[in-house]
Every structure is written in C-alpha cells, then in structure tokens.
Amino acid sequence: MTQTTADGAPLIEARGISKYFGSVVALEDVSMDVRAGEVMCLLGDNGAGKSTLIKVFSGVHPPDRGSLLVEGEEVSFSSPRDAMDRGIATVYQDLAMIPLMGISRNFFLGREPTRGRGPFRRFDVKFADRITREQLRRIGIEIRDTSQPVATLSGGERQSVAIARAVYFGAKVLILDEPTSALGVKQASIVLRYIARTREQGIGVVFITHNVHHAYLVGDRFTVLNHGRSMGTFERQEIGLHELERLMAGGAELEKLEAELSGGGE
Amino acid sequence: MTNAATSGERLRRAGALQRWLTRPELAAVAGAALVFAFFAVVAGDSGFLTLGGTASYLEVAAQLGIVAVPVAMLMIAGEFDLSVGSMVGAAGMIIAISVAEYGWPLWAGVLAAFAAAVLVGLFNGYVVIKTGLPSFIVTLGMLFALRGLTIGFARLLTGRTQIGGLDEAAAGGVLAPLFSGTIGPFSVTVLWWVLLAVLGTWVLQRTVFGNWIFGSGGDPVAARNVGVPVNRVKITLFVCTALSAALLATIQVLDAGSADVLRGTLLELQAIAAAVIGGVLLTGGYGSVVGAVFGALIFGMVSQGIFFTGINTDWFQVFVGVMLLVAVLFNNYIRKRASEAR
Numbered sequence: 001m002t003q004t005t006a007d008g009a010p011l012i013e014a015r016g017i018s019k020y021f022g023s024v025v026a027l028e029d030v031s032m033d034v035r036a037g038e039v040m041c042l043l044g045d046n047g048a049g050k051s052t053l054i055k056v057f058s059g060v061h062p063p064d065r066g067s068l069l070v071e072g073e074e075v076s077f078s079s080p081r082d083a084m085d086r087g088i089a090t091v092y093q094d095l096a097m098i099p100l101m102g103i104s105r106n107f108f109l110g111r112e113p114t115r116g117r118g119p120f121r122r123f124d125v126k127f128a129d130r131i132t133r134e135q136l137r138r139i140g141i142e143i144r145d146t147s148q149p150v151a152t153l154s155g156g157e158r159q160s161v162a163i164a165r166a167v168y169f170g171a172k173v174l175i176l177d178e179p180t181s182a183l184g185v186k187q188a189s190i191v192l193r194y195i196a197r198t199r200e201q202g203i204g205v206v207f208i209t210h211n212v213h214h215a216y217l218v219g220d221r222f223t224v225l226n227h228g229r230s231m232g233t234f235e236r237q238e239i240g241l242h243e244l245e246r247l248m249a250g251g252a253e254l255e256k257l258e259a260e261l262s263g264g265g266e
Numbered sequence: 267m268t269n270a271a272t273s274g275e276r277l278r279r280a281g282a283l284q285r286w287l288t289r290p291e292l293a294a295v296a297g298a299a300l301v302f303a304f305f306a307v308v309a310g311d312s313g314f315l316t317l318g319g320t321a322s323y324l325e326v327a328a329q330l331g332i333v334a335v336p337v338a339m340l341m342i343a344g345e346f347d348l349s350v351g352s353m354v355g356a357a358g359m360i361i362a363i364s365v366a367e368y369g370w371p372l373w374a375g376v377l378a379a380f381a382a383a384v385l386v387g388l389f390n391g392y393v394v395i396k397t398g399l400p401s402f403i404v405t406l407g408m409l410f411a412l413r414g415l416t417i418g419f420a421r422l423l424t425g426r427t428q429i430g431g432l433d434e435a436a437a438g439g440v441l442a443p444l445f446s447g448t449i450g451p452f453s454v455t456v457l458w459w460v461l462l463a464v465l466g467t468w469v470l471q472r473t474v475f476g477n478w479i480f481g482s483g484g485d486p487v488a489a490r491n492v493g494v495p496v497n498r499v500k501i502t503l504f505v506c507t508a509l510s511a512a513l514l515a516t517i518q519v520l521d522a523g524s525a526d527v528l529r530g531t532l533l534e535l536q537a538i539a540a541a542v543i544g545g546v547l548l549t550g551g552y553g554s555v556v557g558a559v560f561g562a563l564i565f566g567m568v569s570q571g572i573f574f575t576g577i578n579t580d581w582f583q584v585f586v587g588v589m590l591l592v593a594v595l596f597n598n599y600i601r602k603r604a605s606e607a608r
Contacts, residue, residue, distance in 0.1 A: 098484035110492035112474040
C-alpha cells in the first residue's frame with residue numbers, strides 16, 4: 001500500500017484482525033488504516049463484515065486475533081468510552097440523535113457544559129445554544145430556535161449534525177456507519193458534501209457504505225470486504241467505479257448476471 | 267464559503283408564538299384556563315371564586331401535585347411508578363404506628379417513613395434495571411405487595427387498620443407548622459407543591475441531570491452511547507417518586523391526626539393522568555413539570571368545582587376520564603406539529 005495522502009503513522013491501523021462469533025467467521029485477517037485528512041471508504045455487501053470491523057475500531061468488540069494501533073501505538077479497547085477517549089468517534093446510522101429532544105440538548109448530551117458551583121451548578125443553556133448555532137452554521141444549517149426538536153431536521157441534516165458534534169468534541173477519527181443509506185439523493189448529497197469538508201479539517205474519516213457511487217464521490221482510498229475477508233485496498237487513481245462495483249459484488253457473480261440479463265432481454 | 271447546502275433547504279422560522287404553540291404543557295395550561303372559566307361561570311356564585319373555594323381546590327391539587335411532579339419526571343425518563351399510592355399508605359402507617367403505638371418522637375417516625383421510601387425506590391429501580399422488565403409490571407407488583415404489607419403489619423402490630431390519636435404528637439414541635447401549618451387561608455401543602463414544581467422545573471430544564479432525564483427517556487441506547495448514566499438517572503428518580511409519596515403521607519397524617527392503610531389508593535393513576543394531561547409522553551422523552559403541575563390543578567378544580575356546582579360528585583370521574591382523552595388527543599396533535607419539519 002503506497003502512502004500518498006499523509007505522512008507519519010496512520011491515525012488508526014488494523015493489522016490482521018480476525019473475529020469469530022462461535023463457528024461464524026466474521027472477519028479473517030483484515031488489515032486497513034486511516035490517515036489524517038483522508039476519507040477511507042469501507043465497502044462491502046450486507047454481511048461482508050463492515051459492521052464487525054467498525055465495532056472493533058470503536059471498542060465494542062475486542063478482536064480475537066490481530067492488533068489495533070492508534071497513532072502507531074498498540075491499544076486494546078475494553079469499551080466504546082476507551083475508543084472515544086482516544087479520539088475515535090462513531091456516528092451510527094439511526095442512533096445518532098434523539099428525535100424529540102431539542103437540537104442543542106442533543107448536541108451536548110453526555111458532555112453538557114456547566115456554570116456555577118455546588119448545588120447551583122447548572123446546564124449552561126446559553127453556551128450550548130450559541131455553540132450549536134455556530135456549529136450548525138458551519139455546516140450550512142440555519143436555525144432560528146436551537147430548542148426545536150431534532151425531528152424537525154431532515155435526515156441528511158441530522159447525520160450532519162451528529163458528525164459536527166463528533167468533530168466539535170475533538171474526534172481525530174470519524175467512523176460513519178452507513179450515513180447515507182437511508183437517505184434520498186438530495187439528503188445524501190448534504191451528508192457527502194459535509195464528509196468532504198470534514199476531511200479538509202484534517203480528520204481521518206472511515207466511511208462505511210454499500211453504495212459505491214456515494215463512496216466514489218468522496219473517497220480517497222477504498223477497502224473492499226467480502227465474506228469477512230479484505231479484497232484489498234485501492235487508491236482512487238488506480239481503480240475505477242465499475243471495477244469497485246465488481247469487487248464488491250464478488251465480480252464473477254455480477255458478470256454472470258449481466259450476461260444473463262443481456263442475453264435474455266431483446 | 268459556499269451556501270449550496272442552505273439554498274436547497276428552506277430556512278426555518280420559529281416565531282415566539284409558534285414556539286409557544288408547540289410547548290408540551292400547552293394543553294394543560296389551556297385546559298386549566300377553560301376549566302376555571304367553566305366553573306367560574308357555573309359555580310361562581312356558590313363559592314368557587316371565594317378565597318375558601320380557591321383554597322379548597324388548591325389543597326386537592328397540591329396533594330396530587332406533590333406526587334405528580336416526580337412521577338412526571340420519571341415518565342419523561344421512560345419509566346412508570348405505580349407504587350406511589352401504596353407508598354403513601356405505607357409511609358403514613360409507619361409514622362402513625364411508630365408514634366402512636368411505640369411512643370417514638372414524631373421526627374423519628376417521619377424519618378423512618380422517608381427511609382422506607384428510599385428503600386422502596388431503590389428496590390423498584392434496581393429490579394427494573396437488573397431484570398429489564400417493564401417498570402409498569404415491576405411497580406404494579408410493588409403496588410399490591412406494599413399495600414398488602416401495610417395492611418398485614420398494621421393488623422399484626424396494632425390489630426387495626428386505622429390509627430388515630432396523633433393530634434397531640436402533631437400539635438407541638440417544629441414539624442407541625444412545616445407539614446400541616448397554614449399561610450393565610452392556604453395550607454402549607456400548597457407551598458410544598460410550588461416548591462417541588464420550581465425545583466423539578468429547574469432540574470429538568472436547567473441542569474445536566476435534566477438533560478440526562480430527557481436523553482434516558484428519548485432513547486436509552488443512544489444516550490448510553492454518548493455516556494449518559496441511564497441506570498443511575500432512573501434509579502434516582504424512582505427514589506424521588508417514593509420520597510414524594512412519603513412527604514404527602516407526612517402531610518396527610520399531621521393534618522388529619524390519623525393514618526389509614528388505604529390512604530393513597532388510586533393516587534398512582536391520578537398522578538399519571540396529571541402528567542399525561544400535562545403533555546408527558548407515555549413512552550418517555552418528552553414533557554414538562556409545568557404541564558404536570560397544571561394537570562394536577564385541573565384535577566383539583568374539577569373535583570372541588572363539581573361540589574360547588576351542586577352536581578352530584580359521583581360525576582367527577584366522568585369529567586376526569588373525558589378530559590384525559592381530550593388532553594391526550596390534543597397533545598398528540600401538538601407533538602406532531604412540533605416534530606414535523608417547519
């Protein structure tokens with residue numbers, strides 16, 4: 001694997017990771033890394049092992065074999081909190097925000113700013129509102145009222161706010177679990193645009209998706225998983241969209257389908 | 267730099283009026299105003315509007331409100347406590363038996379009642395967290411068990427289910443004015459209610475813990491993912507609901523000079539009704555303390571207002587039932603508006 005995007009040790013690196021659930025091989029000898037200021041796309045069909053791999057990165061599952069390195073240093077996470085403390089933030093597709101809670105309350109949930117001391121220590125609502133408004137403006141979402149429920153935001157905006165939150169709280173590596181797959185074209189484009197912007201801030205992004213078109217729009221490198229095994233990591237310039245698609249679907253299978261359909265149709 | 271992201275999206279507007287129209291307590295506030303207007307017109311001449319009439323419905327509202335405030339907060343955190351009514355009966359008997367039968371000083375009896383409440387709250391909370399069973403079931407069990415224990419022990423220890431003769435113990439000391447005193451025409455109960463309402467609102471709206479309450483009820487998994495100690499939040503609130511029941515029991519015992527094992531029967535459902543009328547969502551994550559306060563106020567006004575109208579008070583529950591349905595329908599409509607893209 002050639003280094004072109006950044007120098008120094010990768011932000012996170014997986015070396016020969018294997019993970020088994022009973023007799024099921026979820027991951028077998030998978031290696032990948034993410035550098036600062038790049039979007040690394042993790043591609044694969046359903047059941048390819050994408051979710052398992054990011055759960056290893058985010059501290060949910062310890063790997064059965066292989067090692068995990070953060071900025072060149074070997075680590076073992078015992079909980080998601082450990083990973084968060086090392087600057088690895090995961091934004092889950094549907095669990096990113098709490099719909100009926102206000103936007104600024106959501107933004108600071110679990111990390112509320114406070115003022116005052118002792119029994120008068122309180123949630124600094126003004127500060128939370130101001131920062132939330134600022135951060136949302138940076139993504140291009142103008143809101144009049146930061147206490148309006150998150151449910152009033154569109155799906156794409158919600159994902160973007162969740163990403164903005166992770167960035168604001170100092171994420172160095174951002175793991176995005178299928179951030180665009182539940183969204184329409186227009187909503188997905190909001191998120192993709194924001195992913196590209198996050199990269200410009202020097203953050204390493206792991207973009208998990210099964211949508212090659214979305215991945216190819218923002219990705220710098222692509223790691224393709226198939227049945228728990230890595231099909232390789234590719235630089236953007238060395239692989240085309242069509243080739244990626246072929247790899248993901250297991251190549252031969254898709255070609256067979258193509259031949260079948262073109263042969264059957266008039 | 268580029269405004270491409272905004273141009274595609276409509277700019278959101280939320281004026282002051284719109285904001286107010288989507289508050290969870292809107293139905294309760296409007297309902298309270300309506301109910302007040304109704305009884306002012308119908309029963310205004312027969313005493314509803316007098317100071318005495320006001321004091322009487324505020325007393326009923328306050329007694330319910332003291333429990334409804336923490337019950338609403340627990341519901342916002344996503345859990346029910348159906349054992350508060352039984353807790354009122356139990357706490358009252360603990361005070362009465364320890365003071366009247368065993369000659370404890372009043373403060374010790376009250377302390378014992380509050381200690382028992384903490385234990386019941388912790389038990390409810392731990393069982394809900396550890397078993398993962400719905401709190402509806404766990405506290406329903408507690409509703410029966412605690413009432414049964416109260417009746418059983420009362421008969422075992424005293425041979426009776428009602429204990430009187432506490433007037434003397436209640437009269438002296440500092441505790442009496444604290445729990446059964448009066449301020450002008452109003453009883454001190456109203457002050458406790460207001461105090462708890464202010465405290466509850468402050469905690470819910472202005473503290474970190476309050477934010478955790480919303481998070482725990484809104485989506486416990488998502489809240490845990492961002493580091494909210496969901497279990498601690500819920501257990502704390504279970505203790506608070508039980509403590510509020512003990513407070514109400516203390517007020518009732520000192521006020522009446524007696525205790526009855528059946529005190530607080532159905533209170534748990536009235537408290538839930540007050541919270542729901544006040545805009546608290548049954549599934550958690552949404553609502554306000556102010557709403558529950560107005561829910562309790564409606565309860566008080568209807569129960570006493572009917573008396574002033576001269577209508578047979580048997581009809582009181584019909585009123586409550588209809589109001590509950592109307593309020594919930596209205597609240598659903600409000601919430602839908604609040605969560606739709608504006």
